[in-house]
Amino acid sequence: MKQRMISIIIVGARGRMGTTLIREVMGSDDLTLGACVDRSGGPGIGQDAGRLAGRPDTGVLVTDELKPRRGSVVVDFSLPKATATNVRACVEHGIPLIIGTTGLSEDDDKLLAEAGESIPVVYAANFSVGITLLLQLAGIAAAALGPQWEAELFELHHRFKRDAPSGTALRIGQAVAEASGRKFSEVALTDRSTLGRPRTSEEIGVFGLRGGDSPGEHTLMFLGEGERIELTHRAGDRAIFARGALRAARWAAAQPPGLYDMFDVLGLAE
Incomplete structure (x- = not known):
């Protein structure tokens, strides 16, 4: 048929x-x-x-x-x-x-x-199939790893993008926070330059890089003692x-x- x-x-x-x-x-x-x-x-x-x-x-x-x-x-x-x-x-x-x-x-x-x-x-704010799966994996990893693992996220977009960090990066950070019982608005950090203190275990760092012509790259890192897990999605087109x-x-x-x-x-x- x-x-x-x-x-x-x-x-x-x-x-x-x-x-x-x-x-x-x-x-x-x-x-x-x-x-x-x-x-x-x-x-x-x-x-x-x-x-x-x-x-x-x-x-x-x-x-x-x-x-x-x-x-x-x-x-x-x-x-x-x-x-x-x-x-x-x-x-x-x-x-x-x-x-x-x-x-x-x-x-x-x-x-x-x-x-x-x-x-x-x-x-959806992002219709990428890969990003959708990354969001799912971010929540699974955060829930499984627990509070002993710290979460950091950075993203790269083309020079013309106006907002930073990207909405997708913030959504990934939110997925991590929700899966680990935190309120993202209370633990998100997008700038450490004026804090003058060590990192706390609760915070989730989210940082934006701008330059070139990249449609979008996002890397979520979970950092533990002696090991690190990275989840990365790169949009080439x-x-x-x-x-x-x-x-x-x-x-x-x-x-x-x-x-x-x-x-x-x-x-x-x-």
Whole structure:
């Protein structure tokens, strides 16, 4: 039996993730490009999506209005100010939503939870399959090793990234804290330069490095007496995030309503 093609609607089509998603969909055997949407007034409006992504024309033009169709899945990597409008459009048309937009407010989080009552919503700050597994391993290791092992984390991103440490690094640190019964906000340290004291056993160091063109590298170290464990994930290509989001889209297309994350997609949720 021929596999059903899943129509993907990309919101935020002109962004780096948007153009990467277009290329990944065009190269897929089971996905088709249903529509591409970007902000009103942007220079790419009316342009063919394939040409926008440096590929042959697709016949799909970039528009400034989200009109989801039955049988499609919306993949949204746009801006927080557009989130409410995009979520409501998906709910209205009963369309699954994959959202990787960062910097969402508490109101946006509530809106996603409400949307999950009527449609499948997969929300993640990082759609990398490898990072999702690293988060799982971080919690397992922290719980097994106990308080005698100290946790330190550093990350490297390209020179243009504005926030440091990265949101993913903070999420890894949070996973360590939760697994070991600590509150991350109380034990996280991102700068030791002015402390003038030795390290305490409770603290979790999280530090950001910036330079070059790295899409993202994260290394979590557990340090004990006479031994050290390191868990490292290196992203060599931004496409890994697009592939993870599209894996989530394939999964969500067959799911009941609910608010999910990548742990659900990979079958790692408790």
